Amino acid sequence: MELPGFRCLPDIYTYTILISSCCRYGLQTGCRKAIRRRIWEANRLFKIMLFKGFVPDVVTYNCLINGCCKTNKIERALELFEEMINKRGCVPNRVTYNSFIRYFSVVNEIDKAVEMLRKMQNINHGLATTSSCTPIIHSLCEAGRVPGARDFLVELVDGGLIPREYTCRLVCDALKSKREGSSLGGEFDKRIKDGIEDRYREVKNVKPIMAYTGYLLCFMNFFANFWCYHLCLRDFLLFKVSGTHILICINHWMLLLQDELKGLAHRAA
Secondary structure (H helix, E strand, C coil): CCCCCCCCCCCHHHHHHHHHHHHHHHCCCCCHHHHHHHHHHHHHHHHHHHHCCCCCCHHHHHHHHHHHHHCCCHHHHHHHHHHHHHCCCCCCCHHHHHHHHHHHHHCCCHHHHHHHHHHHHHCCCCCCCHHHHHHHHHHHHHCCCHHHHHHHHHHHHHCCCCCCHHHHHHHHHHHHHCCCCCCCCHHHHHHHHHHHHHHHHHHHHHHHHHHHHHHHHHHHHHHHHHHHHHHHHHCHHHHHHHHHHHHHHHHHHHHHHHHHHHHHHHHHC
16 A cells, blocks of 8 residues: 555554554464564554654554553553643543553552542543443452452442442452451342343343354355355456455454454443
8 A cells, every 4th residue: 555656545544453453463472572573563553654644543542552551561551641642632531541440450550540540530531431440349359458349349330330240249259258248238239130130131132143143154154265266266367366355355344243243242241
């Protein structure tokens, strides 16, 4: 796309997709050298985008910040965070803060994670959700700060959100081990139990649709491979490139649909 005379020039969306791919799939290699290489490539693409005059948006910053946080490059992530607010005037959202909250919770810097959460709430950059409070609750339980974990869980329920069943069980077991009771109270226990049961019913309604869609994806994958294979054999010189590109496009579409279905199942759970 960057070759001279190419009609379709790269734009901000092109660079954002490449940066997101480097940060997302670089962690799946399992090799530290490959991970560092992918994150370096993502930062290089980000600098090229700035050099060409493109203004990154919050999605671009979120992809790069999340990749830096997951690879323990917190200094670079904080540098990007300050840059997007002070230099670019880009307002961070809940996804931005959740990346920092997960990092600080994993490295047992719980006070900084709570500080990030309160900062997001005070300046109205997003609302705290289950994905925001769950890492903090788990870290508080692991650090032995059980009253703080209970307060966060109560705050989550008061906000109209239902935590995961594992999170509730973890807090109750921690309270029991500290001899501070084995439950959160009759009212909160009932609200959490009712919310979890409602979530189970929603998942049961979604699962038949996911099963039907899975069979449909398998059939489409078989049909695409069968069609392209026979098309290439029949007229190798004329249709090889077209058949290969069609197969790549269909497989890419199916991968995107599978990611959407996984996200739907994760949100329902």
